[in-house]
Amino acid sequence: MKILVFLLVLANLLFYAFSTGLIDTGGSSESNRVGLQLHPERIRIVASGEPPAPAAPQAAPVEPVSAEVATTEVAAEVVAPVCLRWVSLAKVEAERVGRVVGGGFADFTMTQKTVAGEGSGWWVHMPPLANRAAADKKAQELKTLGVSEYFIVQDGPSRNAISLGIFSSEKGAQEHLAKLQALGVRSARVGARPDKEGNLQVELRGPAERRAMLQAALLEALPKNPPKDCE
Template identity: 30%
Template sequence: MVRWLLVVLVLANVGMWAWTHGWLAPWLQADREPRRLERQIDADRLRVVPPASPEAAPSAAATPASSSTGSSFLGSSSPAPASSASPSFPPASSSSASASTSPAKADRTVCTAFAPLDEERARRLQSALEAAGAEIEATRSEQGASYLVYLPPAPTAAEAQRRLAELRRIGRSDVFLIPDGPYRQAISLGIFRYEEAARALVARLAALGEPGALVAPRAPFTVRVHLQARWRDAAGAGTAGTLAAQFDAPVRDCG
């Protein structure tokens, strides 16, 4: 029995060796070498094509998509309305209206600001400015109890201006002339919530050569109105100086 198994294994190995070396090709349709090479047709005409570059790939892929899109539009039985392809333009009337109103706003380039006034004087000055053709912006401010540091009123307007110039020379740029009230024509040097801070400023001014500063408590509640006037041109703005003198309200350029 063992002898027969050995003979079968030997025959199987011989057959496998003959099949792998093509000896059985005439009787079997095998696709192995060299039989497959013998069945090739025009093998010398084969050509290896290099792969496409990354830059060319997107354009090549986009071409079929555009052509297929175009064919789908050509094959559509209901064409799109012509109005959807026409550009839309804004109405001519709206553009002309905006063009006509913009120069009026652009012309109002001259701005003058007035010193803070009490409500009654601010109301009368605002009416006069509007009658002269100015556009008015009014800002109302409320102040609680505080302490005012000031220089006593000057005997003349020229003396008051000289004091202002001297204070600005020593570094006090936030001073101004008080236009009305019990301290009219006095020079305000600062307003403080606490008396200690006001006294400290008086001491610093004395060290800088200005010993005449005083401290006064202010009313518990005061209202001041700040007015700004905008004019069409510099000639109209000249009216601001006349009205400022009439209402005793110092005026300056905005900014």
């Protein structure tokens, strides 16, 4: 019985030595070792003693620009219109400016207002009427309302206007206007009294791309009195 057990153990040991290549049996042990090896060509080195690099952040998706936003950006690039001004122009000079604008710059607007003279004070008045006949008719209406203190301006830029009183302060002029309105006078107003020369403040506004052409034309009309940019 002991002999049988010994033979079984010996057989197991021989089988183990044969299967693991401890016993050389020619090419068979070498092929077994190759079969047990890893495939080196399939091994890829990721890093050499360094942590792996972080993944690159993904770019945020680009939102399409709406038509409304694009229109707003284009509108912001539009150049503001040009504005030129004379603080004080004689009536004859203002007429020259008017001829320049009417002669080739219809896309410009011209505005003018009376310049108050230094120390001239304030006046209550009705703006200039179309002609003397219209001014006389308005004067008759004033008489009907009980207004007796007035006069019709004979010349200057305020020709055919009706003056209803001259005052040293705006407050006094406003108080007189209130009395006239209580009598039924509706078209009277308060303003700075014009200077004796009848000078005018003139402004021109129009497209910026025509600025150079307009200034060249104005230089010919008023060589000694060029306009300045509006403030």
